[in-house]
């Protein structure tokens with residue numbers, strides 16, 4: 001199992017670290033355009049191997065895609081992150097060109113690769129990869145919902161004053177401050193709906209805090225977060241590498257599911273060795289359906305900025 005991570009920045013390095021620590025991949029190649037940067041991150045991470053007890057080999061390279069040849073899975077984190085006060089959508093001008101050229105270089109050396117798109121605005125970048133490569137739809141996966149759901153569970157546990165392992169919940173829709181749809185009515189604590197414990201006002205607050213989860217951290221850190229994004233990506237990579245058939249909300253090309261067409265947006269999917277093995281089309285209530293359509297409008301607006 002060979003995994004490539006493009007972008008050795010905050011998210012890329014965190015993702016490579018979590019993949020290595022989980023010890024399921026034989027090799028992780030980290031590639032960056034900045035001279036020596038990926039080599040440095042790879043060497044530093046390799047020096048944690050004996051301390052953290054993993055055997056995954058981590059290799060760094062400055063833009064040499066021949067080192068990525070034969071990758072089973074590749075993660076695209078290259079591009080600029082947002083600064084405080086920015087939306088993810090504002091990154092499109094720079095990141096679209098980067099994501100398009102990175103995807104094409106990866107495919108030249110690994111034609112059968114499964115791509116996980118992380119760079120923002122993520123749903124639009126995932127759509128761009130569909131439009132500019134010949135990969136089948138099951139092999140193009142946008143990561144956003146797994147992170148947003150982890151942030152939702154964090155906020156739910158906080159509101160319930162419960163351990164996070166007691167809590168389950170999912171966020172679907174676009175990966176943006178306004179587009180996320182936290183499924184508050186489906187969230188549970190040990191199989192009991194959280195609406196049994198929390199008032200509708202408190203649940204609305206949980207949803208609102210979840211939606212600005214990234215912006216809150218960007219304001220605190222001065223740049224976008226990396227631990228939870230890296231951990232979320234590593235969860236997707238592991239589900240594919242180990243053929244786990246696990247369910248995550250991921251951005252995927254919809255063709256009629258959720259009454260949506262020709263758009264990549266977050267919905268629950270099953271991840272296994274073939275990438276997206278199934279789109280899970282759950283029944284939403286009228287309010288959730290309306291939020292999903294509104295979210296899709298936002299993603300379409302950003303897609304409209306792409307020069308395809």
Ligand SMILES: NC(=O)c1ccc[n+]([C@@H]2O[C@H](COP(=O)([O-])OP(=O)(O)OC[C@H]3O[C@@H](n4cnc5c(N)ncnc54)[C@H](O)[C@@H]3O)[C@@H](O)[C@H]2O)c1
Nearest residue numbers: 007009010011032033078079080081118119120143144229
């Ligand atoms: N989808 C999500 O849930 C999620 C979460 C967090 C961050 N992000 C996004 O991930 C991206 C990376 O964030 P970060 O905090 O790691 O940024 P960062 O600036 O720390 O790292 C980005 C890296 O990409 C490299 N890079 C730029 N152009 C490249 C190219 N053409 N080829 C190879 N490498 C290139 C840069 O040199 C840099 O090291 C941003 O777009 C950010 O918005 C997405």
